[in-house]
Amino acid sequence: MRRPVPRLIVFPLAVAGAVLFGAFLDHWYFRESPSRDTIEALPEQLTPEEALAELRHGNRRYITSHRLRSIDTAHDADDRRRLAQGQHPFVALLCCADSRLSPEFVFDQKPGSIFEVRNAGNVVDDDVMASLEYAVEHLHVPLVIVLGHTGCGAIAAVHNAGDTPLPHHLRALQEHMRGIRPESLRHLGRHDSELLDRLALVNAKFQAEDLMNQSEPIRQAVKAGHSRLLYGIYHLDSGIVELEDLK
Numbered sequence: 001m002r003r004p005v006p007r008l009i010v011f012p013l014a015v016a017g018a019v020l021f022g023a024f025l026d027h028w029y030f031r032e033s034p035s036r037d038t039i040e041a042l043p044e045q046l047t048p049e050e051a052l053a054e055l056r057h058g059n060r061r062y063i064t065s066h067r068l069r070s071i072d073t074a075h076d077a078d079d080r081r082r083l084a085q086g087q088h089p090f091v092a093l094l095c096c097a098d099s100r101l102s103p104e105f106v107f108d109q110k111p112g113s114i115f116e117v118r119n120a121g122n123v124v125d126d127d128v129m130a131s132l133e134y135a136v137e138h139l140h141v142p143l144v145i146v147l148g149h150t151g152c153g154a155i156a157a158v159h160n161a162g163d164t165p166l167p168h169h170l171r172a173l174q175e176h177m178r179g180i181r182p183e184s185l186r187h188l189g190r191h192d193s194e195l196l197d198r199l200a201l202v203n204a205k206f207q208a209e210d211l212m213n214q215s216e217p218i219r220q221a222v223k224a225g226h227s228r229l230l231y232g233i234y235h236l237d238s239g240i241v242e243l244e245d246l247k
């Protein structure tokens with residue numbers, strides 16, 4: 001009969017295994033991300049690809065609780081003085097006004113990097129379009145992003161209302177979110193979070209398409225390769241951002 005392995009041996013081995021696995025994970029997560037010692041100031045002009053890489057690295061730092069830029073307070077006074085001379089953001093972001101979504105945290109950036117336009121449901125109206133056109137034409141941002149999020153109350157309200165007009169000015173929101181209607185109609189009576197999160201992504205794509213179709217300056221910038229237009233979704237629970245190029 002085999003003798004059981006003593007617990008005194010199994011326990012230390014398990015601990016050592018867990019530590020080694022943790023070290024491997026840490027290395028794997030950060031192999032593409034700057035370390036605390038090597039993170040550098042961003043150049044004033046980034047290509048669309050460099051801008052997207054910086055956002056992805058920043059989001060990875062956020063989801064693994066290794067934020068750097070957004071907690072760097074050592075240079076606050078210098079940064080304010082520099083930014084008072086002018087801004088050079090590398091992304092124009094349209095996202096929901098939801099208080100749980102903080103772009104500077106989500107992408108681990110300092111003030112001056114993200115040109116933000118926000119409203120409930122991240123919808124494109126004339127004012128939003130004007131702001132984004134300003135960012136593309138005058139600030140030459142290499143990235144334009146429309147970002148929805150999971151658990152969006154605006155999406156739920158519009159889906160649940162169906163054909164019934166929402167009260168007061170919420171009706172305008174409903175009108176701007178008409179892009180979710182076909183998908184919403186296919187699931188009449190369903191209200192689960194999985195469906196609502198899918199609608200949030202459908203809406204982000206629809207708003208990005210609206211931007212492309214209605215804004216000549218943005219369309220020209222994208223066609224010339226000066227800017228990339230993406231849409232995506234932010235996951236409230238994990239902090240992960242998924243982005244897609246608008247095809």
Ligand SMILES: [Zn+2]
Pocket residue numbers: 096097098120121149151152153154155
């Ligand atoms: Zn929302």
